[in-house]
Amino acid sequence: xxxxxxxxxxxLEDIEVVNELKPDYVGFIFVQKSRRYVRPDQAKQLIQRLxxxxxxxxxxxxxxxxxxxxxxxxxxxxxxxQLHKDKGDARVDAIHTLIVKDSKPLTIIRxxxxxxxxxxxxxxxxxxxxxxxxxGGGGTGESFDWSLIQxxxxxxxxxxxxxxxxxxxxxxxxxxxAVDASSSLETDGFKDPQKMRAxxxxxxxxxxxxxxx
Numbered sequence: 001x002x003x004x005x006x007x008x009x010x011x012l013e014d015i016e017v018v019n020e021l022k023p024d025y026v027g028f029i030f031v032q033k034s035r036r037y038v039r040p041d042q043a044k045q046l047i048q049r050l051x052x053x054x055x056x057x058x059x060x061x062x063x064x065x066x067x068x069x070x071x072x073x074x075x076x077x078x079x080x081x082q083l084h085k086d087k088g089d090a091r092v093d094a095i096h097t098l099i100v101k102d103s104k105p106l107t108i109i110r111x112x113x114x115x116x117x118x119x120x121x122x123x124x125x126x127x128x129x130x131x132x133x134x135x136g137g138g139g140t141g142e143s144f145d146w147s148l149i150q151x152x153x154x155x156x157x158x159x160x161x162x163x164x165x166x167x168x169x170x171x172x173x174x175x176x177x178a179v180d181a182s183s184s185l186e187t188d189g190f191k192d193p194q195k196m197r198a199x200x201x202x203x204x205x206x207x208x209x210x211x212x213x
Contacts, residue, residue: 001207002171003178004200005057005157006185008036009046017193019051021200024178026050027057027082030064030072035189036182044076055079057109062086066094073106080107082132089127096127109157114144124153132180135160146173164198168206179203 006018007027018026028043029036038046047056057080060069069081069091083091092108099106110128112119113135123131133156135144143161150173158170159180167179185195 002176002203004203005178005180006191006196006199007057007059007159007180007182008186009191010036010038010042011190012046012049013193014191015046015049017191017196018054019049021196022051023054023200025055025057025080025180027059027180027182028076028078029059031059031061031084040072040076047077055107057082059084062091066091066098070095070098070102070106074102074104078106080109080130082109082111083128084111086110092127111159114148117148120148120152123149123156130155130157130177132157132159134180146170149174162199164195164202167199167202168209171203171206172210 003025004023005025005027006023008029009015009018009026028038028046030040031037050056056076056078058073058076058078059082062085073081081095092110095108107130108128109130109132110126111132111134112123114120114133123133131154133149149156155177157178157180158174158176161184162170162179162181163184171179181199185191185199187195
């Protein structure tokens with residue numbers, strides 16, 4: 001079954017909807033320039049209301065060092081950290097070292113922008129526990145050429161311009177571990193419950209179709 005990540009949660013009503021829908025992952029944006037930014041104390045309160053089966057993912061850019069990422073993850077109760085705009089795996093390795101020291105699990109997801117076939121090799125070689133492939137810096141609502149990742153040799157999250165209308169095609173073409181949506185699930189800048197429900201339903205419908213062969 002394709003896993004689902006709904007990203008950019010920042011209100012209690014968002015959490016109420018995701019608890020109904022039961023995605024595998026929910027994302028919280030710790031990037032101050034983003035309109036979806038949440039402070040760590042706000043994220044902690046929201047995560048405390050999250051159903052136990054849903055893993056909370058913190059989204060970070062490369063202006064935050066490894067220790068800061070781990071500190072926020074621990075204080076908020078994150079299960080995973082998603083890293084954007086890194087030029088290499090140095091921060092991934094540093095976080096892994098910190099995790100080993102405190103013996104508390106934290107899944108590291110590294111995000112990659114895919115624009116050409118040459119962008120795929122670093123994805124396959126990344127030290128991160130999981131990888132996410134996207135268009136641009138994330139949260140743009142734009143997709144990329146999915147044919148570029150059809151032969152990707154590791155599990156990946158697919159993001160970038162996914163909607164209830166096209167996520168089925170994306171799953172059939174690329175066979176991702178998980179699909180990730182944010183901006184397409186909003187109306188007037190806030191998460192829209194109906195769009196969230198439609199996205200999750202479209203993923204489940206596609207999985208059932210593929211299971212039937």
